[in-house]
Amino acid sequence: MRTESTPESSPESTAGTTGLIRFTNVSKRFGGTTVLENLCFSVDAGKHVTLIGPSGSGKTTILRMLMTLEKPDRGTIDVNGGRLFPADEKQRREVRKQIGMVFQQFNLFPNMSVLRNITEAPVKVLGLGRDEAVERARDLLDLVGLADRADARPSQLSGGQQQRVAIARALAMRPKVLLLDEVTSALDPELVAGVLDVLRDIARSTDITMLCVTHEMNFARDISDEVLMFDSGRVIEAGSPGKIFSEPEHERTREFLGAVL
């Protein structure tokens, strides 16, 4: 990820220059509250970038904008050379197809089997043939360690298993970008490691670009090429995990890490 110079957001970043995801002067208010102001950053293809920072600093809003669940008030958002905002509905849908997200709550369809949860969007949205979708789903179930649960209903699975299905479901669309929003926050502590191991594996073995919000700092340290520290809707510090976690420069970063590590 690169943060670019604006009066509000100027820390130097170490990543390269392709810019698969690009936010330019993005501002967002909710009512009277400014959540993001003139935010500029880019994430290069294949990089894994983690957003950290205090509650309410705007991290989830960034992911929700990329999912088109929120709209910026000002600025532009581009993904893989296509404009997500501002754009007409048809163009936005095309760009949006390249982005997958895993939420804190798994949001699986309760009345569908695990397999059907994964095949539904590729068939309906991408027009993939059912046989091909099933083959893809079975490969992904293998990847997330649930090859033997294809016929189960979500309610028959643990929270950790449901989240692994949600990861498989997101990957079934073959997205260029995977967004992870606090994906282990709703899990019992003993189930967290299994989900994080699957994500580590995906980060290592695929070329997917990841943008991640997490309070799991060890996980962030393991998978991130770059960490962005947010405060009050601005990037106040950016760098490698080694730099951010071991030698933070900004007082607010030190305070935040002191509270969570």
Ligand SMILES: Nc1ncnc2c1ncn2[C@@H]1O[C@H](COP(=O)(O)OP(=O)(O)OP(=O)(O)O)[C@@H](O)[C@H]1O
């Ligand atoms: N739909 C909404 N309507 C009104 N306010 C909102 C809405 N979504 C977010 N906010 C507010 O915007 C601010 C930023 O929220 P956001 O969820 O992006 O922060 P965050 O950094 O992800 O926090 P957390 O770590 O707690 O998830 C918060 O003050 C939040 O209350």
